[in-house]
Amino acid sequence: MSRTLLTRNGRGAIPLLRGRADALSGVRPVARRLVIDMSYSAHFMDFKASSIPSGMRKLVVSKLSPNFREAVSAQSVAVPTPGDADLLVRNRFAGINASDINYSAGRYDPSVKPPFDTGFEGIGEVVGLGLSASSRYTVGDTVAYFGSGAFAEYTVVPAKESVAVPAAKPEFLTLLVSGATAYIALKRLGDLAKGETVLVTAAAGGTGQFAVQFAKRAGCHVIGTCSSDEKAGFLKTIGCDRPINYTTEDLAKTLRSEYPRGVDVVYESVGGSVLEVAVNSLANKGRLIVIGFISGYQTASGIPAFRGATLPAKLLQKSASIRGFFLPHFISDYKEALGSMMQMLSQGKLVCEVDCGDSSEGGRFVGLESVFRAVDYMYAGKNLGKVVVEVAPTPVSNKL
Structure with a gap:
């Protein structure tokens, strides 16, 4: 199998000769993997063969305040480029937490000044990655992550801080x-x-x-x-x-x-x-x-x-x-906890109740702008289970 590098415009693919290199190195060929080499590519091709847009929307804390609507604004920015050990994730779902407003108020780290990203947890598909990150992930993998910047259409996440999950379902996000x-x-x-x-x-x-x-x-x-x-x-x-x-x-x-x-x-x-x-x-x-x-x-x-x-x-x-x-x-306990919960969930021994706002005024939480409604909904005590926002609908295959 040949490894593939994307050209700068993301449209062409250059097959690399590998037979001689393999013979010299003694390394056996591995299963086919799409690698986006960031030294050559500034624009990507996602796993559904559709071009990633140059711009995106994300929520940014522009003013410190415990009033989430006052502190946070939606901004249009360029889609970020993942580094060598990073993944570019197209977010499907993002979790709402009570501490979102502590974060917007600057209570966790007073040294951090606006503007800064918000949202603690997300789940979605890998649509781009750095060369080192490709040793663990490939384009099309579904991952969940716990870190800042989840209230965005795309987020760059360190590969080592990502968790592979079977599908982009909000139930995994609750964990x-x-x-x-x-x-x-x-x-x-x-x-x-x-x-x-x-x-x-x-x-x-x-x-x-x-x-x-x-x-x-x-x-x-x-x-x-x-x-x-x-x-x-x-x-x-x-x-x-x-x-x-x-x-x-x-x-x-x-x-x-x-x-x-x-x-x-x-x-x-x-x-x-x-x-x-x-x-x-x-x-x-x-x-x-x-x-x-x-x-x-x-x-x-x-x-x-x-x-x-x-x-x-x-x-x-x-x-x-x-x-x-x-x-x-307690991050040292995190891997064991997540693994144990994932096993319980797969065995049907753990209920992960999700509230996507279907019964809320205004309906289901879909799109970044609905994050504001979702935060209000949770603070009004109306949620049953974990409040989750659908950042973007699950893509439909464009194959005939």
Whole structure:
């Protein structure tokens, strides 16, 4: 088989003589692979044999603000060129995360100044790649990735930070941040034991749904908070023993009356008054894992009010602990977590609920501009499962 290099305009292909080179090097020919050699090509041919456009749209943080609509704008830019070890990915789906507005507010790295790209996770097809990256991937492969710049039609992603997936389905996207957060946090910080009681707040959301399932797999009794009867019904289907609809039930009273001994582990993402209830509901030697505090993200400080003056005494009296979890600090656990979840998914042992906004006002989240609606939708608490935007429709083959 001959290796193919694309010409600068992307239209021609130059077959390379390889017989003599192979004989001299002793290297056996490998399976056919399209290689885009960036030293010769500045324009690409994608795997469907249609030219990649010269321009694209992406979302950029142009002003620091927790108001996503105020901070972010859509811009037209040139399609980026992948480096030697990079992939150029045509995004099909991008995930929405509560922390998108923390990022737009500049809270993660104050040294980073606008403009900068946004969006943490994407999935799509490889349409271009550097020469070194071609040792692992080829044009046409489907990959998912966890990194900045996913709110774009095309994104350059380091090959080593990409994950090969069977298809560009949003279910795989749910694992990258939401699933990995629940898996690693509970494994490393939860110390779950069979028979323990676990409380998951915002249990029907992107990461909560996974915390419920992983706690149940560990043999725990699982309580999950949610905001509607529909969500409570969903939670039962994924193993939640006691869904609590906090719009119709008082969370603190319900926990006191039904769980007087307290709860052993709390997977908490809401903050504020919910965090206070969680602290007061801990059992002796209880562990409270803080993975976020979404109730405060839209404020100027990003932190919800919390009455913690008596916190040291409460923890001491119960030999309890509060543990913070931030996914980038646990990257060494990421590969194992993702592999385990992918296996569970393939075996039908993991539910990855996706909400693409089909029932939202305005309909399904399609196109980059719908990211703004999707963020609003999630912060209104309307989502059931992981909120995902369809950046571009799946291409239809142009073959007759």
